[in-house]
Amino acid sequence: MKTFVTLLVTGTPGTGKTWLAKKLSLLLDYAYFNVGLFVKKAHLYSSYDRKRHTYVVDEAKLARRLIRVREALKSASRAPKTAKKGIIFDSHMSHYLPSKCSDLCIVTSCSLKTLQQRLRRKGYGQAKVRENLDAEIFDTCLAEAQENGHKILKFDTTAAKNSDVKAFAGRIRELVRT
Ligand SMILES: Nc1ncnc2c1ncn2[C@@H]1O[C@H](COP(=O)(O)OP(=O)(O)OP(=O)(O)O)[C@@H](O)[C@H]1O
Ligand SMILES: [Mg+2]
Numbered sequence: 001m002k003t004f005v006t007l008l009v010t011g012t013p014g015t016g017k018t019w020l021a022k023k024l025s026l027l028l029d030y031a032y033f034n035v036g037l038f039v040k041k042a043h044l045y046s047s048y049d050r051k052r053h054t055y056v057v058d059e060a061k062l063a064r065r066l067i068r069v070r071e072a073l074k075s076a077s078r079a080p081k082t083a084k085k086g087i088i089f090d091s092h093m094s095h096y097l098p099s100k101c102s103d104l105c106i107v108t109s110c111s112l113k114t115l116q117q118r119l120r121r122k123g124y125g126q127a128k129v130r131e132n133l134d135a136e137i138f139d140t141c142l143a144e145a146q147e148n149g150h151k152i153l154k155f156d157t158t159a160a161k162n163s164d165v166k167a168f169a170g171r172i173r174e175l176v177r178t
Pocket of ligand 1: 012013014015016017020092157158159160161
């Protein structure tokens with residue numbers, strides 16, 4: 001029986017990481033951690049790429065800080081009042097965490113048509129939409145997570161419903177045996 005579980009949710013922007021991660025955190029009673037917000041608040045970026053409208057993140061520094069966050073929550077989980085069974089890191093950078101610190105890495109995906117609609121709705125410009133569609137076509141996050149040695153589970157959010165997330169949570173529970 002594992003005492004504290006670490007889940008990573010990664011995937012191309014717009015593929016539904018936050019949608020899925022928040023639902024899983026409630027179903028599994030794990031803490032939810034938004035890595036993107038943390039990067040901004042803790043100034044873990046080295047610069048802002050104006051052309052690509054994105055922060056340039058120091059991957060090694062981010063991984064070290066996420067390990068510390070995980071350790072802090074793991075210690076807090078020993079106190080009954082704040083007990084959480086695990087943590088879910090939500091970000092297209094969450095797979096930068098070393099595989100030895102993670103139980104499962106979930107990679108979200110969706111159809112390209114859906115992705116395009118979602119990114120436009122988020123207000124992304126044409127170049128940014130194209131960049132992310134390319135990332136999805138080339139499975140960039142999945143390939144990086146595999147390269148990093150993570151144990152991977154895929155989840156397609158295109159037409160996913162709450163019942164699908166519930167079934168998926170059951171699969172995760174079995175895999176991490178909590
Ligand atoms: N299965 C689904 N059913 C309905 N809406 C969905 C589903 N999955 C995702 N969405 C919606 O698609 C949009 C994009 O999802 P979300 O914000 O979770 O993506 P993300 O991967 O977290 O993106 P980012 O990397 O920009 O944070 C949101 O409006 C979300 O509510
Ligand atoms: Mg998100």
